[in-house]
Amino acid sequence: MNEHTVKDFKAAYDAIPVPEELEGRVRSSLDAAKRANRAKTRARRLWTRTGAGAAAAMAAVVLLANSSPAVAQAMERVPVLGAITRVVTFRTFEEEGERTQAHVEIPQVEGGGEALNSAIADYTSAIIEQYKADAARVENSDVEAESNRYSLDLSYQVVTDSDAVFALRFDQALVMASGMESVKIYSVDKTTGELLTLADLFQPGSGYLDVLTENIQEQMRTQMAQDERLSYWVDSDIEGLNFTRLDPDTAFYLNENGDLVLVFNEGDVAPMYMGVVEFTIPYDVISGLANPAYFS
Amino acid sequence: MKSAALQQFVEDQILEQYPSLYRLAFTYVKNPDDAMDVVQESVYKAMRNAAQVQDREAVRSWLCRIVVNTALDLLRSRSREVLTDTMPEAGREDAYADPDLLRALDCLDGRERTVVVLRYFQDLKLQEIAQVTGENLNTVKTILYRSLKKLRISLTEGDEQCE
Known part of the structure; x- marks a missing residue:
């Protein structure tokens, strides 16, 4: 290849048009990765901080319980989660095969009650079982699939820790040829230890689903009007694609301001490249329907 | 930090x-x-x-x-x-801007194409290419030399000469 041809080649190469859409996709990928990076460090930070606090609380409990029978009796009535909530990584499932890799953090909430901890155990073991089955298939597959890779990353973080509600969020990143993110959140009533559903946050018969659906649709339209890189499935011509009604099983948590945040898995309400999307519902939208026990 | x-x-x-x-x-x-x-x-x-x-x-x-x-x-x-x-x-057309030139790359196998593209289009040094491909430096040189020869033939004699 002489000098002249090299230049022509380079020119032909540089003339490969780059689609405009790409920039938005690159940025959303960057955001998704940064979010995932942050989720990890945040989870770790929180653990160290609560670790120290809980240890101190624990020492106090031991001390008090021994000091008098009256105190010991009073201690028994302390709400399940009210006194001590300590989240620890109970077990880490780590596996690295030739073409497969998994990192799963299995937390346990001390004093978190049977309902929460067994839900966590069921969820994480279902994911690990699925991983093992898929990994075996990948590892044993034929030569054609030599570079077929499979990796799984599951991390958790505490997203709500108010007086009334405690919520633990799991972020699952699955890479099989292309990446897939999903989220699962367990919210618990701190006084009863029972798992909370979205419906529990509202007064019975309040029609909350319609109100939330409408607000989310509005937010989608506003966001899309403001930023053309964003895209949600609302007002699309394609039948059956649009987000028309909120699923009552949608993941949620209460953020640090006590506002309700709804979290949708990749591909639920927007094209996959948008990743996991979240909508914060302003309190005044739901003030008439909310169950006051959970909103401060 | x-x-x-x-x-x-x-x-x-x-x-x-x-x-x-x-x-x-x-x-x-x-x-x-x-x-x-x-x-x-x-x-x-x-x-x-x-x-x-x-x-x-x-x-x-x-x-x-x-x-x-x-x-x-x-x-x-x-x-x-x-x-x-x-x-x-069903027949998806390649969308090269200059089909003849870039299609000549199809004569090369995967390793050869990688080396040519990284050297001339991405302007990587040979040593960097060796890191990318996991080959040693001399292998990269050999591949580059062979690829250029193949490309020259295919460019002078046309697409049909590609094996």
Whole structure:
């Protein structure tokens, strides 16, 4: 290849048009990765901080319980989660095969009650079982699939820790040829230890689903009007694609301001490249329907 | 602190270089949709693993490496799909801007094409290419030499000469 041809080649190469859409996709990928990076460090930070606090609380409990029978009796009535909530990584499932890799953090909430901890155990073991089955298939597959890779990353973080509600969020990143993110959140009533559903946050018969659906649709339209890189499935011509009604099983948590945040898995309400999307519902939208026990 | 700065640097590099990474991906998968998928997935992988980068000098070749591997993965998974159950997609046209020139690259096998593209289009040094491909420096030189010879033949004699 002489000098002249090299230049022509380079020119032909540089003339490969780059689609405009790409920039938005690159940025959303960057955001998704940064979010995932942050989720990890945040989870770790929180653990160290609560670790120290809980240890101190624990020492106090031991001390008090021994000091008098009256105190010991009073201690028994302390709400399940009210006194001590300590989240620890109970077990880490780590596996690295030739073409497969998994990192799963299995937390346990001390004093978190049977309902929460067994839900966590069921969820994480279902994911690990699925991983093992898929990994075996990948590892044993034929030569054609030599570079077929499979990796799984599951991390958790505490997203709500108010007086009334405690919520633990799991972020699952699955890479099989292309990446897939999903989220699962367990919210618990701190006084009863029972798992909370979205419906529990509202007064019975309040029609909350319609109100939330409408607000989310509005937010989608506003966001899309403001930023053309964003895209949600609302007002699309394609039948059956649009987000028309909120699923009552949608993941949620209460953020640090006590506002309700709804979290949708990749591909639920927007094209996959948008990743996991979240909508914060302003309190005044739901003030008439909310169950006051959970909103401060 | 150091890792935060490094992560920022990687992000800046990605935002600056994504068009060139897209072209690199395009020479493998040869259609815009797949090339965008490759870039998007590569960007995610890069950002997730930004902490592993040894030094700033190496970021560019490291990004190329991720793109090349992701593109190859996609091609391999495609060839598997075809072998098992899916029907081959009905004639999708390659969308090269200058078909003759860039199609000449199709004469090269995967290793050869990687070396040529990285050397002349991405302007990587031979040593960097060796890092990207995991070959030793001399192998890279040999591959480059062989590839240029093949390209010269195919350019002078036309597409039909490609094996």
